[in-house]
Amino acid sequence: xxxxxxxxxxxxxxxxxxxxxxxxxxxxxxxxxxxxxxxxxxxxxxxxxxxxxxxxxxxxxxxxxxxxxxxxxxxxxxxxxxxxxxxxxxxxxxxxxxxxxxxxxxxxxxxxxxxxxxxxxxxxxxxxxxxxxxxxxxxxxxxxxxxxxxxxxxxxxxxxxxxxxxxxxxxxxxxxxxxxxxxxxxxxxxxxxxxxxxxxxxxxxxxxxxxxxxxxxxxxxxxxxxxxxxxxxxxxxxxxxxxxxxxxxxxxxxxxxxxxxxxxxxxxxxxxxxxxxxxxxxxxxxxxxxxxxxxxxxxxxxxxxxxxxxxxxxxxxxxxxxxxxxxxxxxxxxxxxxxxxxxxxxxxxxxxxxxxxxxxxxxxxxxxxxxxxxxxxxxxxxxxxxxxxxxxxxxxxxxxxxxxxxxxxxxxxxxxxxxxxxxxxxxxxxxxxxxxxxxxxxxxxxxxxxxxxxxxxxxxxxxxxxxxxxxxxxxxxxxxxxxxxxxxxxxxxxxxxxxxxxxxxxxxxxxxxxxxxxxxxxxxxxxxxxxxxxxxxxxxxxxxxxxxxxxxxxxxxxxxxxxxxxxxxxxxxxxxxxxxxxxxxxxxxxxxxxxxxxxxxxxxxxxxxxxxxxxxxxxxxxxxxxxxx
Ligand code: ADP
Ligand code: MG
Numbered sequence: 006x007x008x009x010x011x012x013x014x015x016x017x018x019x020x021x022x023x024x025x026x027x028x029x030x031x032x033x034x035x036x037x038x039x040x041x042x043x044x045x046x047x048x049x050x051x052x053x054x055x056x057x058x059x060x061x062x063x064x065x066x067x068x069x070x071x072x073x074x075x076x077x078x079x080x081x082x083x084x085x086x087x088x089x090x091x092x093x094x095x096x097x098x099x100x101x102x103x104x105x106x107x108x109x110x111x112x113x114x115x116x117x118x119x120x121x122x123x124x125x126x127x128x129x130x131x132x133x134x135x136x137x138x139x140x141x142x143x144x145x146x147x148x149x150x151x152x153x154x155x156x157x158x159x160x161x162x163x164x165x166x167x168x169x170x171x172x173x174x175x176x177x178x179x180x181x182x183x184x185x186x187x188x189x190x191x192x193x194x195x196x197x198x199x200x201x202x203x204x205x206x207x208x209x210x211x212x213x214x215x216x217x218x219x220x221x222x223x224x225x226x227x228x229x230x231x232x233x234x235x236x237x238x239x240x241x242x243x244x245x246x247x248x249x250x251x252x253x254x255x256x257x258x259x260x261x262x263x264x265x266x267x268x269x270x271x272x273x274x275x276x277x278x279x280x281x282x283x284x285x286x287x288x289x290x291x292x293x294x295x296x297x298x299x300x301x302x303x304x305x306x307x308x309x310x311x312x313x314x315x316x317x318x319x320x321x322x323x324x325x326x327x328x329x330x331x332x333x334x335x336x337x338x339x340x341x342x343x344x345x346x347x348x349x350x351x352x353x354x355x356x357x358x359x360x361x362x363x364x365x366x367x368x369x370x371x372x373x374x375x376x377x378x379x380x381x382x383x384x385x386x387x388x389x390x391x392x393x394x395x396x397x398x399x400x401x402x403x404x405x406x407x408x409x410x411x412x413x414x415x416x417x418x419x420x421x422x423x424x425x426x427x428x429x430x431x432x433x434x435x436x437x438x439x440x441x442x443x444x445x446x447x448x449x450x451x452x453x454x455x456x457x458x459x460x461x462x463x464x465x466x467x468x469x470x471x472x473x474x475x476x477x478x479x480x481x482x483x484x485x486x487x488x489x490x491x492x493x494x495x496x497x498x499x500x501x502x503x504x505x506x507x508x509x510x511x512x513x514x515x516x517x518x519x520x521x522x523x524x525x526x527x528x529x530x531x532x533x534x535x536x537x538x539x540x541x542x543x544x545x546x547x548x549x550x551x552x553x554x555x556x557x558x559x560x561x562x563x564x565x566x567x568x569x570x571x572x573x574x575x576x577x578x579x580x581x582x583x584x585x586x587x588x589x590x591x592x593x594x595x596x597x598x599x600x601x602x603x604x605x606x607x608x609x610x611x612x613x614x615x616x617x618x619x620x621x622x623x624x625x626x627x628x629x630x631x632x633x634x
Contacts, residue, residue, distance in 0.1 A: 007153075007165035010094070016130070020158045023133050031184070034131040035193070036200035036252065038081050038176060041129060042068045043206045045085025045174060047307050052086065052146075054308065054334065059146055063171055067207045069224065070197075072188040077180040079188055083206075084173035087145040090152045090164065097129060097141065097154055097162075132176075133158035135184040142167045143174040194227055203233045203249045232305075234277035234326055238265055250279050254324060258283035261376045262365050264357055272349040274329035280361065281322055282372055284379040297321035302328035314342055315351050319387035319398075320358055322380045327354070359394070362401040366414065374412060377403060385469050389476045399477055404463040404470075405443060407456065415480045418461060425459070435485045436493075437463040439471050439554040445614045451488045451545075453538025454495055462488055471555045489546050489553065493536070501535055508533045508577040515589045519573070522602045526568060534574035541582065542575040542609050553613050573609065581605060597633075600626050 012020065046066045053059045069082045088096060132139055137157060144151035144167070151169035156162035169175070186192055190213045197208050207230070211222040233241060233249050246263050250256070261282040267275045278299060298313035298321070305328070315327055331346045341347055362384075365373045377384070387398040403412035413421075415435060422433045436455060440446035446464040455462045465474065478485060486493060497505075509516075509532065516531040529547065537543055546552050551559070551569050559566050575582060581601070588598040604626050607617055617623050 007163050009161055009163050011161050017160055019130055020133055020160075023130055024158055031134045032196055032200070034135050035081075035187070035196045037128055037131045039068060039197070039201045039204060039208065040252075042081060042083035042085060042174065043201075043204045045083050045087070046206050047310070048086040049084070049172070050306060051308065051310075054306065061172070063173075067209050068204075069209045070193060071211060071222070072190060072193060074185070074188045074190075077182070077185040077188050079178045079180065079193070080175060081178070082173065082175040084171065087172050087174055088143045088152070089145045089148040092145065093141075093143060093152055093154050093164065130158070132178060135180055135187055136178045137181045138179040140177040140179075141174065142169050142177075144169045144172055146172050197227045199248075200252050202228045203252065204228060205232055232328075234265065234275055234328060241265075249277075250325070254279065254281075256281055256283065261369070261372055262361050264361050266357060268353060270353075272329070272331050272346045272353070274327055274331065274350050274353075276327045276354060276357075277325050278323050278327075278354070278358070279325050280358070280365075280376065281324075282376045282379070295321070297324075299324055300326045301332075302326060303332050303334050304330055306334065308334065309341070312341075312347075314347050315354060316358075317351070317355055317387065317390065319383055319385075319390055320355065322383055323358060355394070359397050359401065366401055366403075374403065377412075382467065382469050385467070385473050388473050395477055396481055399473075399480055404437070404465055407447070407452065407462040407464055408459065409461070413463075415483075418463065419480075419483060421461060433483045435463065435480060435483055436460065436488050437465050437474065437485055438488050439465045439474060439552060441468075441554070441557075441614060442466055448612055448614075449489065450537050450540035450543035450609070450612055451493075453540065454536045455488060457538060458495060460495070468558065471552065471558060474552075475555075487546065487552060489544070490548065495536055497535055505533055505535055505577070512575075512577060512582075512586065515586055516575070518589065518593060518598075519575075519602050519606075522599060523573070523606055527570065529570035529572045531573045531575060533577045535576075537574065537576040537579075539579075540576060540612070541579045541605050542573055544571040544609055544613060545574050546571060553615070557615065573606070600629065604630070 046068070049059070050066065063084050066084060070080065071082075072079045139156055139158070141154040142151055143154075151167035153165045153167040154162055155165075180187055187196075190211065193210060197210070201208060207226045208228045209224040210227045212225055214220055214222075233245070246265070247259060250260050250263065259282060260279045262280045264276065264278045264280075267273075276299070296311045296313065297318075298309075298311040298316050300307055301309040301312035301315065312327065313321075316323055327350060329346070329350065332341070332344055362373075365376070381402060384398065385402060388395045391398060399415055401414075403414050404418075405411070406413045406418065418435055419433050438446050438449055438452065440449065443464055443466055446452070446466060452462060465471075467473075474485060474487065512533065520528050520531045534543075534545075544553065546569075550571075551566065553571070556566055556569055585598065585601050585605075588595060588601065592598070604623075607623050610617055
């Protein structure tokens with residue numbers, strides 16, 4: 006008895022797209038189906054570890070592919086986990102897969118669907134790029150009968166009971182007339198070699214024979230027998246490393262780097278890890294709750310699909326495989342957590358990854374910057390999490406340099422500082438400013454003096470940088486100093502110091518008035534400053550206070566922020582200040598003086614990209630100045 010179902014709307018959209026795709030690389034359907042078969046076999050393997058009955062007499066895992074050139078039919082069969090009826094409905098009838106969901110979301114934003122299909126794996130449905138009908142029969146260990154799913158990829162599918170006795174799934178593809186090429190034995194062989202060579206499960210194909218001779222089919226393995234990570238490095242070309250990555254990750258851009266290592270020591274393991282360069286939807290999600298981690302093989306058996314305990318969360322964009330014999334095969338996930346060897350492997354891998362990043366930073370700068378653009382945010386989390394490694398990690402990150410107009414590392418900053426000022430102090434200060442954008446950072450009044458004195462400032466414009474500078478207060482002994490901090494001293498000559506003190510004395514009463522006009526619950530103090538260049542004044546942050554940038558961010562997120570009293574620094578050499586002083590001496594109660602004080606204070610706020618509390622009052626004050634002239 007069969008029953009008809011309709012696809013949910015999303016699935017239908019995807020199918021619509023795939024069946025009408027002019028996408029030239031239809032080849033990928035085979036890779037997708039083989040990858041599903043291989044996943045199903047991995048799951049069966051894992052289950053058989055704890056359930057001794059499970060395998061019955063079907064213990065030889067393999068994927069079997071046949072084709073009928075005359076009738077344009079391909080079949081792909083696996084003895085993996087199979088599916089129950091409910092599972093078929095859940096997995097094949099809907100878009101449960103988050104990757105496909107992301108794909109559809111991306112699709113909303115782009116017109117170029119073909120390049121998207123090429124970049125991301127679209128899964129099972131890709132078969133409808135070449136098929137006019139697909140029949141899938143599957144049997145799970147957990148169900149007595151098998152189930153048959155049939156669809157033409159046009160809005161509906163049919164389910165009925167089947168007769169399959171063996172665990173696993175068989176997919177029969179009835180090719181569209183003009184796609185019959187795919188039923189050719191040599192074509193299948195070529196595609197398997199190209200896209201699925203290192204899948205880790207034998208892919209069996211009949212040996213070629215003339216279709217006219219009707220002999221019994223003899224199957225042989227097409228793909229590599231040996232897992233790529235178990236080969237010697239010298240046996241593997243760069244091209245093969247890349248192809249393997251693309252075939253398993255569904256990320257079809259080049260990775261930044263790979264790490265292939267056989268480590269012997271207090272714990273022995275083999276690992277093949279990839280650091281991606283492009284952002285794709287499967288890796289390095291911004292969300293730290295996503296599942297991540299390499300596959301874990303123990304004695305050639307995959308026991309965990311995503312072994313997050315082998316990598317720190319700030320390296321969650323790194324993937325592929327770790328194999329070891331130093332962990333017991335039948336260990337549970339909970340036991341794994343407490344196993345000292347997993348901790349050792351994690352430490353060792355983390356170190357190797359940091360070393361690789363450093364190497365890429367030096368030798369492959371352009372790609373490395375691309376990588377940082379996509380994953381730098383995640384990497385920076387490490388500075389927050391790792392007390393012992395924070396400086397190592399900070400050394401792999403680049404920041405925008407005010408003087409260089411490009412991104413530089415902290416080491417490059419220090420090196421330049423050393424060259425420029427050959428004084429005896431070994432400890433250099435690393436000056437920075439945090440802001441929402443480069444424009445905002447460059448507009449800050451404090452920056453002018455640094456520019457004039459040719460002292461570099463790092464412009465930190467990533468939201469996470471605010472937290473970064475909270476965790477990283479020094480870099481190998483060199484303090485990181487915010488240029489908006491209250492006590493940042495640039496070298497000031499004795500002469501300047503004396504002048505400043507005199508001005509402070511002279512302006513003391515004016516400053517007091519300013520403080521009281523704005524409000525002593527807003528301002529901590531008003532004082533003269535020589536570090537403002539051509540600006541009138543600026544707001545400084547005391548040590549231990551929330552920075553202005555942080556305060557802004559917290560408010561934007563709707564958090565309660567305790568009042569942060571700033572210090573208003575004022576440039577005594579500025580004309581406007583002189584004007585204020587004149588006014589103050591003639592009539593300290595004048596409306597004009599009050600307006601002047603407010604007007605300039607609000608300017609300081611605006612230069613911090615800060616919201617004013619009353620824009621209308623600000624505009625009216627400005628207009629008044631113009632009219633009264
Ligand atoms: P993905 O493989 O990324 O999950 P697919 O669209 O390729 O997405 O497959 C959807 C789901 O269908 C799989 O997650 C799996 O649960 C199920 N599935 C597909 N092929 C098989 C198979 N050969 N054996 C068992 N389950 C399968
Ligand atoms: Mg798949």
